[in-house]
Amino acid sequence: MKLVLLWTDMMVWLLVVSLLIWGWVISRSPQVKKQWHAIFRSGIAMASAIILLFYLLFALLDSVHLRFSSSMQKGQSQHVQYEGEIVSLLDLILSHNIESTERTYSAPFATHEYTKSIVVDEDGVTRQVHIPLKHVTKNDDMVLRSFRVVGLGVLISLVLILCHIVWLGGKNFKGIFKKIWKGKTVLPWRTAYFTVALLVTGLIWMYCMSFEYHVLGTDKVGGDVLYQSFKSIRTGVLIGILTTLIMLPVAVILGVSAGLFGGWVDDVIQYLYTTLSSIPGVLLIAAGVLSMQVMMDNNPTWFETTLERADLRLLFLIIILGVTSWTGLCRLLRAETLKISQIEFVTAAKAFGVGKLTIIRRHIIPNLMHIILISVVLDFSGLVLAEAVLSYVGVGVDPTMHSWGNMINQARLEMAREPMVWWSLFSAFVFMFILVLAANLFSDRIQTVLEPRNKA
């Protein structure tokens, strides 16, 4: 067994580390701390943040890739042969779902296939029947099992919540508990606990039921839709956050230098982003992705596994999305920098002979932070949706990669069937909807708190 680091994995973990460092840095500034405290004082923001955290958790679980050594070659110690497939931690957790592949479509919680097949029975009579599913426990009381599993979920979430209350309250456990129960804490812990309990119970229910049933049905080739939906989380979240990672430094560096230095620097940067933003985004992305596709097809030896190939294509999509999406933020930052650099505290710093870089670091960037943060969170949901659109058009992620866009793309034909196959589209829609809604609500709150104009 060895750890495999795909390109996107590397970037995700880099991002997580830098986020932790950033969190540590801002925790030292009482002003910023106060702002974040203010953000989380809203119940909606708290719930959204928890939902986003769960999504991030799944994306991270899916970003640790392993490659098992092939069992047949175990005897020969010199050359360890690896299996052709790379699996992630999430795959290991959901391995029963990968194995329980059916023949074709089946509805959520169904015991038989969705369509009739022609079967010749023992008597030699040809009949059309719904064939029973292979991996479903037939003689099972679903309701009873559900109750038991939900009970387990509630129990686990209660333990989690109690642990947190003890950590929060220390010796004054009773007082804190009363306050939370009445919803009188400064941070809305009651909402937070409720969200956590709901999510944990829901997930545990889905997980446990997935051993016996196909919770969200199966697709055309019998693949479990629940598994696909969970795998798609990584693609969506990665496109949302990694694109930002690519776009942010470009936008900040170019925007600030255009605004501060002026003159020809400003002219060049302005021409650059006006040109770039006048090319239709989809066209540019399609051109980029298709040329990449050709290159990869010509060099099949570059990749050991299909996963690596799909991963590189994802990375490329992220880069090209980043290249096309920095212009808006850059324009905003340029305007704001122009404004800030005329304010008197910058003049005062110049009168002290403070260098330009120090002025940027100490006076300009801190005063731009709110714009950066607001646009990052706002862009996130836009990018998740963009992935779906691009994959639907066919210039998105690799067709072998699980993504909501690919699921929707496949569902295009299923919707036209009679009777309709609705669960693929439905699952992709629900998973994406919850993520985007949470991100939008959270960004709304961030905007309300950080936007200086809202303070009056």
Place this chain on the structure above:
Amino acid sequence: MSIILTVTDLSVSIDNDKLLNAISFEIRQGEIFALVGESGSGKSLTSLAIMRLLPDVISVSSGDIMLKNRSLFTLPESQMQKIRGKQIAMIFQEPMSALNPVMTIGEQVAEVIKIHLGLKKEAVKKKVISLFEEVALKNPEERYSWYPHQLSGGQKQRVMIAIALACEPDLLIADEPTTALDVTIQAQVLTLLKKIQKDRGLSILFITHDMAIVAQMADRVAVMRHGKILEQAECKTFFTHPQHPYTQSLLNDAMMKIEKSTTDTEKDALLEVKELKVYFPIKKGFLQRTVGYVKAVDGVTFSIKKGQTLALVGESGSGKSTIGQAILSLIPITQGSVKFENIDLIRLSNKALKVYRRKIQIIFQDPFSALNPRMSIGDIIREGMISLGVGPKTRVLQDEYIKTLLLKVELKADYVNRYPHEFSGGQRQRIGIARALAVEPELIICDEPTSALDVSVRVQVLKLLKKLQEESGVSYLFITHDLSIVPIVADEVAVMKEGKIVEQGLVSDVMQNPQHEYTQKLLLSAPKLPDINEKEVNDNSI
């Protein structure tokens, strides 16, 4: 005289916080009633309450407002809309933002007339033009189709007055109508208001913070503080016999009786500015060719002696702030020399200039934008010390140094770790002064340091500046538009107009016996307070 407006026991509150506390006054037919107070005292809130335009979060908790025996609070909104504009009209402080930039000024006046009087198109236009004539706009027919951006600030305020007068209201509320204007324009607008009030027998509720304007305009005065009316009196008795201690101190502060100690003039010049010219190129076209220059500063010569103050006086756009920036080498200089201790700063490289950055510092006009909101007070003051290598090097010693500085500008030492938003305007200005003092400068350029402050705070800051000068012998270049503070702070004065110095000399000479026409005009335009000692008050005839 009949009574137009009666306010009885008006209280206004937000949540449980009382913003106005049982205020009562009445305005008679044909009088100017002045409401005076510092910022945040509730003057503008009172006017909004009269117009019933209070924001939703603020509610009236008690009291009544009667307009000619009709209670305004019981009227339905549709009725109230008729009263607004037709019976009570309002002019605002900022004429720039009160006019719609995409409508011609004629249309904007015509709109009001159409709504309230229902005249025919031709009649409306005639009426507008006669109104423009009344507010002394030149070429009214031609101006009818002009847009607001084509007018100057004073002209815009005239248009605002025309809009207010359009429907012949009984009461005009003027909320700081001249605060945003230059002195000479202010004098013109005030004269115009007075004349219109006389001609029409109009009642005016005049809201202002400037005691001198009150003395010039008002018939009766009410002083407000913290949402309460402290004193009401006839204008004459108000200035001769102020009753309330707050009024007395307010009047004292407005008089600003700080003696400027005369220093001997036989000292060396610290700063010598010779034939300074700063031109800004006007660039046009695709290739940004320079097609001309704006002559912001056009051949200015002056000098400042050690431990003395030169006041640079002028109206907005006269180039006085540009001189300040030029001395600090913050903008390129077209021609001339700036000699500091006989070394020409303009020829120095950035590195060599750093030595002199320490010796010349600046204090700004707007205390709110002068401090970076994301930095603590300690870091703000520390920045210059680190950059220029002044004072102690370790952080602990620096903190001690900063604390003594804060004490020096009469703030508390434990403010070090606080952030700018926790402080009032006056306190912020003190922090700005502390920041400049941190590097032990020899010359401080004060760019309108008091014009954004209330009267009482202004006096304190001026006193502080004076104290610091006596202690450390620092020189000031005091840039201001306010002639009234010149005798208090300055030894010498230079009057600027359109980039040139038209007159300069000792303060006593220039203020008592102005030679240049423009200086005379400035001095005449500045509203003056009646001298309490002589018990003689302006009889309000202009």
